[in-house]
Amino acid sequence: MDMEPLHFIGEEIEARFDNAPLLEKQPGCPNGFLWRGQEYRVAEMLREWHDHGRRGRMARNMTPRHLSTASGRGSWGVGRDYYRVRTEGGQCFDLYYDRAPTGKGGAKGSWFLFRELACSTDGE
Numbered sequence: 001m002d003m004e005p006l007h008f009i010g011e012e013i014e015a016r017f018d019n020a021p022l023l024e025k026q027p028g029c030p031n032g033f034l035w036r037g038q039e040y041r042v043a044e045m046l047r048e049w050h051d052h053g054r055r056g057r058m059a060r061n062m063t064p065r066h067l068s069t070a071s072g073r074g075s076w077g078v079g080r081d082y083y084r085v086r087t088e089g090g091q092c093f094d095l096y097y098d099r100a101p102t103g104k105g106g107a108k109g110s111w112f113l114f115r116e117l118a119c120s121t122d123g124e
Contacts, residue, residue, distance in 0.1 A: 003084070003092060003117040003118055003119070003120070004117065004118040005115050005116070005117055005118075006115070006116045006117060006118050007115060007116045008114075008115050009093075009113045009114065009115055009116060010112065010113075010114065010115075011035065011036075011112065011113050012110055012111065012112055012113075013033045013034060013035045013095065013111050013112060013113045014033060014034040014035075014111065015027070015030035015032075015033050015095075015097070015111040016030055016031055016032040016033055016034065016039075017030055017031055018031045024108060025099055025109065026081070027081075027097060028081075029042065029045045029048065029083040029085065030042060030083075030095075030111070033095065033111065033113070035113050040087045040088075040089065040091070040093075041087060041088040041089075042085045042086070042087060042088075043085075043086050043087055043088045044085065044086045045083055045084070045085050046084040046085060046086055046092070047082075047083070047084035048081070048082065048083055048084075049082045050079065050080070050081050050082070051079055051080045051082070052078060052079035053079070078099060078100070079099050080096045080097065080098050080099065081096060081097045081099070082094060082095070082096045082114070083095055083096070084117070086119060090119060091116060091119065092116065092117040092118070092119040093113060093114070093115065093116050093117065094114040094115050094117065095111060095112060095113050095114055096111070096112055096114055097109055097110075097111055097112075098110050098111075098112060
């Protein structure tokens, strides 16, 4: 069952992990995040999904065969990992890790708070 979106946010956040992720480009669901100066602690991950589609010019720089393979498993610096979470405060959010490198010479991607969702008491 899908939850009803309440607010589109689309802002960069700082993800917090109790233990550093083993893989920089596949960090997994964070244990919390900092948004607009407020700390949110993740109580439960409700759902996880991945989008390894290439966008814009990145979609045009591969042969169709390689593009099909990359869309299924991802490639370096391409794609997003989405997580639907419930916070300890009872709010539900969709957040994602954008694997695209940022800044000069940066290899890491960025975390974003995508939207807030209406939470039900049974998890979804």
